[in-house]
Structure formats: structure tokens, C-alpha cells
Amino acid sequence: MNRRLTLLSAFSFIASVWIYSQGVNNIIVHTNKIGTEIQPTMYGHFFEDINYGADGGLYAELVKNRSFEFPQNFMGWSIFGNVKLLNDGPFEKNPHYVRLSYSGHPAKSTGIENEGFFGIGVKAEQNYRFSVWARGEKQKIRVELIDNDSMGETQVLIAQELGINSKEWKKYELILTPKQTLDKSHLRIFLTSDGTVDLEHVSLFPTDTWKGRENGLRKDLVQALADTKPGVFRFPGGCIVEGTDLTTRYNWKNSVGPVENRPLNENRWHYSFQHRFFPDYFQTYGMGFYEMFLLAEDMGAEPLPVLSCGLACQFQNTDEDAHVKLSDLKPYIQDALDLIEFANGSTDTKWGGLRAEMGHPEPFNLKFIGIGNEQWGPEYPERLKPFVEAIRKEYPDMKIIGSSGPNSEGKDFEYLWPEMKKLKVDLVDEHFYRPEEWFLNSGNRYDNYDRKGPKVFAGEYACHGKGKKWNHFYASLLEAAFLTGVERNADIVYMATYAPLLAHIEGWQWRPDLIWFDNLRSVRTCSWYVQYLYGHNKGTNVIPLTMNNKAVSGQDGQNGLFASAVLDKDDNTYILKVVNTSDKGQKLNIEFKGIKKSLAITDGKCITLHSDNLDAENTLDDPNRIIPIEKSISVDDNVLNTEIEKMTFAVYKFKLSKK
Numbered sequence: 278m279n280r281r282l283t284l285l286s287a288f289s290f291i292a293s294v295w296i297y298s299q300g301v302n303n304i305i306v307h308t309n310k311i312g313t314e315i316q317p318t319m320y321g322h323f324f325e326d327i328n329y330g331a332d333g334g335l336y337a338e339l340v341k342n343r344s345f346e347f348p349q350n351f352m353g354w355s356i357f358g359n360v361k362l363l364n365d366g367p368f369e370k371n372p373h374y375v376r377l378s379y380s381g382h383p384a385k386s387t388g389i390e391n392e393g394f395f396g397i398g399v400k401a402e403q404n405y406r407f408s409v410w411a412r413g414e415k416q417k418i419r420v421e422l423i424d425n426d427s428m429g430e431t432q433v434l435i436a437q438e439l440g441i442n443s444k445e446w447k448k449y450e451l452i453l454t455p456k457q458t459l460d461k462s463h464l465r466i467f468l469t470s471d472g473t474v475d476l477e478h479v480s481l482f483p484t485d486t487w488k489g490r491e492n493g494l495r496k497d498l499v500q501a502l503a504d505t506k507p508g509v510f511r512f513p514g515g516c517i518v519e520g521t522d523l524t525t526r527y528n529w530k531n532s533v534g535p536v537e538n539r540p541l542n543e544n545r546w547h548y549s550f551q552h553r554f555f556p557d558y559f560q561t562y563g564m565g566f567y568e569m570f571l572l573a574e575d576m577g578a579e580p581l582p583v584l585s586c587g588l589a590c591q592f593q594n595t596d597e598d599a600h601v602k603l604s605d606l607k608p609y610i611q612d613a614l615d616l617i618e619f620a621n622g623s624t625d626t627k628w629g630g631l632r633a634e635m636g637h638p639e640p641f642n643l644k645f646i647g648i649g650n651e652q653w654g655p656e657y658p659e660r661l662k663p664f665v666e667a668i669r670k671e672y673p674d675m676k677i678i679g680s681s682g683p684n685s686e687g688k689d690f691e692y693l694w695p696e697m698k699k700l701k702v703d704l705v706d707e708h709f710y711r712p713e714e715w716f717l718n719s720g721n722r723y724d725n726y727d728r729k730g731p732k733v734f735a736g737e738y739a740c741h742g743k744g745k746k747w748n749h750f751y752a753s754l755l756e757a758a759f760l761t762g763v764e765r766n767a768d769i770v771y772m773a774t775y776a777p778l779l780a781h782i783e784g785w786q787w788r789p790d791l792i793w794f795d796n797l798r799s800v801r802t803c804s805w806y807v808q809y810l811y812g813h814n815k816g817t818n819v820i821p822l823t824m825n826n827k828a829v830s831g832q833d834g835q836n837g838l839f840a841s842a843v844l845d846k847d848d849n850t851y852i853l854k855v856v857n858t859s860d861k862g863q864k865l866n867i868e869f870k871g872i873k874k875s876l877a878i879t880d881g882k883c884i885t886l887h888s889d890n891l892d893a894e895n896t897l898d899d900p901n902r903i904i905p906i907e908k909s910i911s912v913d914d915n916v917l918n919t920e921i922e923k924m925t926f927a928v929y930k931f932k933l934s935k936k
């Protein structure tokens with residue numbers, strides 16, 4: 278018996294040497310070693326109002342500066358005739374409104390026109406809900422969608438009259454259904470009677486929002502988020518959490534309650550980069566924390582809010598005084614405790630009651646909270662500490678996320694990780710916007726991380742390719758390669774989110790981004806497809822996968838290959854992800870070792886993402902240039918012999934069934 282075994286192992290050794298000498302990569306999937314559980318939160322989304330991601334993007338409001346609260350109150354509007362701005366309106370936190378009065382001559386019109394966000398995109402035969410708060414007696418306005426770009430002439434796409442007859446402020450609505458599609462229409466309102474009307478909170482939404490909600494979100498964009506099956510949804514940023522100064526930090530309490538009374542906030546992305554200056558970029562908070570919790574719930578993702586730790590953006594503020602003193606931190610900590618109450622508290626609490634009033638009596642089951650975004654220096658841990666103590670005291674089960682700063686390594690990173698361990702946070706947020714080389718060399722980043730400390734949240738990452746190509750195929754291929762290392766180390770990495778998420782093609786500040794859009798269309802980038810393939814093939818447990826007894830992480834001698842394997846217990850499926858970053862096709866001999874005799878790996882499928890042109894990208898005009906292709910694939914005696922094309926991300930899936 279022993280002799281037989283020795284002979285067998287000698288044979289298999291010779292076979293593997295032979296295979297190797299034939300230029301075959303001999304990979305073993307150790308199916309008898311079911312490894313660590315993969316967290317349901319593993320692949321998710323990072324959302325921030327950057328690149329017109331919320332206002333002008335995901336938030337489906339089509340009117341810019343609807344409450345006349347921008348510092349230049351008529352920004353986004355043109356006015357004609359007898360129009361006045363007043364500031365004793367019905368909404369305390371947005372007091373401005375306009376008064377339209379008869380010009381004194383029937384030929385001289387009075388009115389206002391809104392340009393939207395890079396125009397107002399409307400589709401033929403779709404309904405748009407116009408609403409306005411107004412007061413006036415026996416007055417009339419005409420509401421129009423117009424095309425004033427074509428050949429210098431204004432064409433009215435659709436117009437409707439609205440009677441205003443209330444002394445007191447009242448909300449009025451009508452539906453506009455244009456007959457033609459136009460990406461850059463304008464909204465125009467004329468006073469058509471001979472008196473005075475006051476108008477406030479002038480709004481226009483498609484009725485066909487995500488789930489048909491009023492004050493809703495743009496359907497195609499939410500669909501693109503939901504389609505990756507995200508396990509976690511981080512919001513509201515990013516740097517906007519911190520603010521350029523503390524008064525402009527994201528204040529969640531201002532983002533809940535009736536939309537009309539959510540005060541405007543500056544958006545730091547309007548001026549952060551002078552070469553991408555957008556003076557009309559503000560946060561209306563129309564898509565606030567309630568809407569973000571709801572979105573996470575809709576997508577089946579864990580909500581992960583991140584709050585200010587009392588430090589204003591440290592890039593922009595070197596002065597100590599810009600930050601909250603430790604002795605004044607209490608209200609910030611209270612904000613965090615109140616947010617947990619808003620999300621989870623019973624309806625008879627102050628903040629849980631507000632959640633119920635807004636339409637969600639059931640709790641949102643918040644489990645994670647981030648404190649601080651990209652912070653550094655001793656000023657961060659000393660502020661984080663009292664947050665951790667207070668949250669632990671009231672909500673011992675809440676998972677707290679601390680930051681390791683803006684860099685993936687280096688002085689701040691080295692300093693903060695031990696500090697986070699001392700504070701015993703549950704997860705540490707790491708950010709890496711890094712070049713191609715970094716991604717190629719980081720397949721084993723997490724292999725030797727300390728297993729006893731906090732877990733990792735790879736909270737913002739993207740491969741920043743060279744040259745002019747930004748969302749090109751090669752960058753996404755390297756992200757796929759890097760993620761094999763994340764997956765392999767699922768015992769320490771609990772979450773990973775690409776960043777940023779959304780970008781308006783005319784209004785971006787930062788790229789690459791996961792999804793691009795204009796006023797009517799959106800495109801899923803190659804990086805999106807990588808997220809999609811990981812999100813849909815997450816599995817439940819890691820299975821060790823080796824080549825020459827080593828993890829396959831693109832190291833020397835591994836032919837540019839990166840690979841990981843998981844088992845999906847719910848589906849009895851083995852899923853292998855292999856990324857060939859080399860410029861040659863690679864032969865693969867993949868052995869599923871340890872399969873019980875009564876069971877077999879049956880034929881499965883192989884899904885590949887590939888482009889012959891590494892610089893190619895999906896665009897709004899050519900959105901399906903690079904998409905996954907699925908083929909059937911056969912295994913023979915639990916061994917898969919195949920070849921992975923050069924520069925390809927492949928997902929192999931096999932069912933485990935009874936013989």
C-alpha cells in the first residue's frame with residue numbers, strides 16, 4: 278500500500294514537472310480546506326457628492342438652486358421683467374423666494390428661467406412633476422420646458438398653465454409631458470396674470486424615479502449601483518464629511534426632515550481643483566441621510582455612514598484653530614449618538630421618531646459607523662478616543678471604523694494603524710488611489726497583516742493609469758488582480774469599495790470613476806464590470822488555491838497571474854478568479870484536489886473580461902465595448918485544462934454534484 282502511494286506521488290510529481298516544463302501553470306484548488314467566511318459586506322459602494330454625484334446626478338431634481346439660496350441667489354436662473362428677491366419665506370432655513378409682479382404692460386413679460394445642471398434632460402412622452410410653493414390671489418403662471426439652443430430660436434417643448442389662488446403659502450403641482458427628447462432643455466415660468474405671485478422651492482423631477490419615489494433618485498444610476506449587488510454602502514464621503522472648514526462639514530442633521538427646510542451647504546468640490554472649477558456646485562441635501570439609508574436598504578447593502586471627528590479637512594487646514602478643541606467635541610459626539618438613534622432608535626425617541634415621520638418606522642439596522650475620513654497626526658486618535666468611548670457605552674455592538682489616513686503606506690499610515698489598534702476600533706479604513714505598478718505589486722498586500730487587530734475596510738481605491746486614459750481596460754484588469762488578494766485574505770479584509778462612484782461627464786472633478794453619466798445616459802466602466810463580477814461571485818468561504826505551494830499573487834515566476842478561489846456553500850459552486858496580467862496567453866492546469874469520491878465537479882462556465890486594446894474604455898456613445906463574455910467549459914476528472922488569454926480577467930464557476 279505504502280509502495281503504491283509512493284509510486285503515485287512520484288508519478289504526480291513527475292506529471293507536474295512535465296506540465297510545468299510545457300509552460301503550463303499548474304494550479305491546485307484545495308477543496309478539502311474550507312477557509313474563512315467571506316463577509317457579506319465584502320464588495321460595496323463608496324458614495325460622495327463629488328463630480329455632481331448627488332445634486333445634478335443621483336438625486337433626480339432637475340432644477341438648480343431651487344430655493345434661491347445660492348450665495349448669488351439667482352445663480353442658475355435668468356430673470357426678466359419685474360422680479361424681486363425676498364427673504365422672509367415660509368422655510369426658516371431657506372428663507373429666500375422670488376416675487377413676480379406684472380410689468381405694467383402686457384407685452385413685457387415677467388418670469389424666471391432655470392438652466393438645470395448642464396441643461397435639463399427630458400425624454401419624450403415621460404412625465405415630469407413640476408412643483409412649487411406659491412402664494413397669490415387669482416393669479417396664473419405658465420410653466421414651460423423649452424429648447425432655446427436650436428438655431429437661436431426658442432421652441433416650447435411643453436407648456437401648462439397653473440392657477441395660484443391662496444393668500445398663504447401652498448404647494449402646487451402639475452405634470453409636464455414633453456413630446457420630444459432633449460438633453461439640455463430649460464424650465465421657464467411666466468407670470469401670465471396682472472398681479473403678483475411669490476414662488477419658492479421650484480422643483481422638477483421625473484415621475485419615473487427609482488421605485489417611483491417623489492424626491493427620488495435617478496433610476497438608471499441606482500440600477501447601475503444595485504446591479505453590482507453591493508454588500509455595503511458608505512456615505513456621504515469622502516472629504517465632504519470633513520468640510521473645508523467645520524461649518525461646511527457634512528452635517529447629517531441638516532439633511533433630514535422636509536426637503537424644503539434643509540439648508541444649503543457649500544460643496545468643497547466646487548473649488549477644490551482650480552482647473553476643474555464649478556462655482557455652481559452646492560449641496561442642497563435633497564438626497565440626505567434618510568435617502569441614503571433607504572438606498573442602502575433597497576440595494577440590500579449595509580449602510581455605513583461616516584461622520585466628522587471634529588477635524589476640518591487637514592489638507593486645507595494646517596492651523597490648529599481650524600479644528601474643534603477637545604474640550605468642545607461633545608456636540609460632535611452627540612451627533613454620532615443621535616445618528617445611531619435616527620437609524621435604529623424606537624419611534625418614541627426624538628430621532629427615531631423623525632425617521633418614522635419621514636416614512637420609515639422600522640429601524641434601518643445600522644451596524645457600522647465611521648468616525649473621520651482622511652485624518653492624520655495625533656490630533657485624530659485623541660479626538661476619536663472619546664467617540665469610541667461614548668459609542669461603546671451606549672451601543673456596545675456598533676462596529677466603529679477608524680482611518681489610516683490618505684495613503685496606503687508611509688509615515689501617517691505607519692503611525693495610525695497602531696493607534697487604531699490601541700483604540701480597539703473594529704475596522705480601519707485604508708485609501709489607495711495608486712498607479713499601475715502599485716496594483717501589480719500589491720497582490721499580496723494583506724497576506725501578512727496582523728490577524729489579531731482590527732479588520733480592514735479598503736474604503737477608497739482605484740487604479741490610476743498613466744497618460745490620458747482614465748477608465749481604460751488595463752486599470753480595471755489590475756483592480757481585478759488586486760482583488761484576488763483581498764478575497765484570499767477575507768479573514769482580515771471585510772469591505773472594499775472603489776472610489777469615486779459617479780461622475781457627470783461635463784462636471785467631474787476627479788477621475789477615474791466607476792460610472793459616468795450625462796443628463797440622459799449613463800455608462801458602466803470596465804471597473805464597474807470588475808465590481809460586478811466580484812459582487813456576483815463573492816461566494817461564502819475562501820478556498821486555498823496555490824501554484825508551486827504559493828498563493829498566486831503575481832509574484833516573480835508566476836507569469837503575471839493572480840488567482841483566488843471561493844466556495845459558494847448556498848449554491849454548491851466553486852468559483853475561481855484568475856487574472857492574467859501578462860502579454861501572453863497562459864495555459865492553466867487547475868486541479869480540484871480533495872473532492873470526495875462520491876462527488877464531482879461538473880461542467881461549468883467561464884466568464885471573461887478582456888480587451889485587445891488596453892487603452893480601450895466604455896463610453897456613453899459606446900457603452901458595451903468591453904463587457905463580460907460567458908462560455909461553457911468542461912472539466913475532466915476534476916481537472917480543468919484551459920488557456921487564459923493575455924490580459925484577461927476570468928471567472929470560472931463549477932457546480933459540485935453527486936456522481
Ligand code: AHR
Pocket residue numbers: 325327514515516517650651683708737776777787
Ligand atoms: O474620492 C475622492 C476623494 O479622495 C475623497 O473625497 C477623499 O476621501 C479622498 O481624498
